[in-house]
Amino acid sequence: MARPLAIVGGAVPGVLLVERFLRDDLGANPAEKLEHFTGTVALVTLLVCLTITPLRRLTHLNPLIRLRKPIGLWAFAYACMHFSCYLVFDQSLDLHEILHDIVKRPYITVGFSAFLILLSLALTSSTWSITKLGGRRWRGLHALIYLAGGLGVAHYLWSVKRDATVPDALGMILFVLLGLRFWRRPNVAQRQTNLSGS
Amino acid sequence: MLIRRPPDLSTRDITDESLYLNRRAWLAAAGMVVSALPTSRLWAKTLSLGAPQDDKPTSYKDLTTYNNFYEFGTSKEQPAQNAGTLKTSPWTISVEGEVKKPAKYDFADLLKGLPTVGRTYRHRCVEGWSMVIPWNGIQLKDLVAKLEPTSNAKFIEFTTLMDEKQMPGQRSGVLPWPYVEGLRLDEAMHPLALIATGIYDKPLLNQNGAPLRLVTPWKYGFKGGKSIVRIRFLRTQPATTWNIQAPDEYGFYANVNPAVDHPRWSQARERRIGSLLKQATLPFNGYADQVASLYTGMDLRKNF
């Protein structure tokens, strides 16, 4: 039940955005709105994806894990829309300018790196990839989502002129999520030693 | 090569009537959407996608709803939403420093007797967007002449109102308040430099810097101090807000220059409000013929 909801629900921000665009309701600078909105939704969706595992541990609701893939893919989908906004609205598809920008501007380099990570995770999101890569390698690769999140936050921080309230907040959330991940590890290890000891 | 022909249609492939009707409804809806498009501004925007924009004035709505005025919030929409708390009358401007007669002036008295002008200028924000604004106001040089600076005066400084109650954005520490901007005196005496009091023949709205603001069209928009309460003539270059905040990113001069990038982003192009794509930015925002001589001999990369 939750999975179809995640699959369909991920489209909602995008549909609302397009609907507002068609009504010409995105203010004086719609290109900027489209770019900022899709970028923000990509990053927030990525963070939502990272809450699944801690949430599952907390609630012991194992089926939650099935939400990870659709939510992760939505994060990638919004990153694609965001990148497309940049390619079309900012660069008018001028390939030379685009390459120059990616190499020269740190915040673009960082955003692009995050995008490449999301791309490789999306490409290896199938069950087939898991068997092909082996669980261990696959998990190692997909742990890069934390790096993508970090790069996403850095990219956001770097792009704002002055007011860093939102990227700061998202960075804190990412930090906490990363902390939760490590904080749980010793417990698991401890439980295992306890088990073997008894 | 032989193209395989499909087998004859089976009955299953024939669309049943309810679906067919449904599809007609869809087509009708799509038709309505498409025919509605030409009436929207969006359509015009899409058509003008790549073309460099002529200097058609930006709509009054866009000019008054898309603003950078951190005293009322850091988003573009907040100034229009929050600036109602600003009381612009009475309004007193204190004139200080290297002048014959330092004094406090009522807004109306300060401008009394000075010829009003209407000027349509390009406006280029350091963030990479631009507008075309039909200003009303007075030439700054006329005001300077009226205030009679001493021969020691080399710079002029403009200070924005400081009052958390009227300017709620000042409760946040995003910038050191009050907002201060300034010019070299010869820049201030340039005929393009304006003290604006209106847009489209209407008095300035609060979100645009009412009741009076600085306009220097060859410089990035942040040079244009808004809601000015103090004008000071100085011997030395004043410390200006964005320059204090990030000296490597925002210079004192801040002349529009497509060849000198902001450390984090390019300044080569700009998005004209009303368009989706970007167009080339011109040196001195297209006013090079008039103002470039102010800077002869200066390294514009160092003095950005």
Ligand code: HEM
């Ligand atoms: C593919 C490479 C990418 C490019 C070229 C790119 C480009 C941009 C640009 C040009 C901006 C606007 C900056 C401004 O207006 O000042 C921006 C903002 C942003 N981008 Fe990206 N980006 C990329 C990837 C990503 C990814 C993968 C994420 C998320 C994980 C992301 C999240 C954001 C966010 C949150 C913002 C700020 C939005 C706001 O200010 O409201 N970007 N990006």
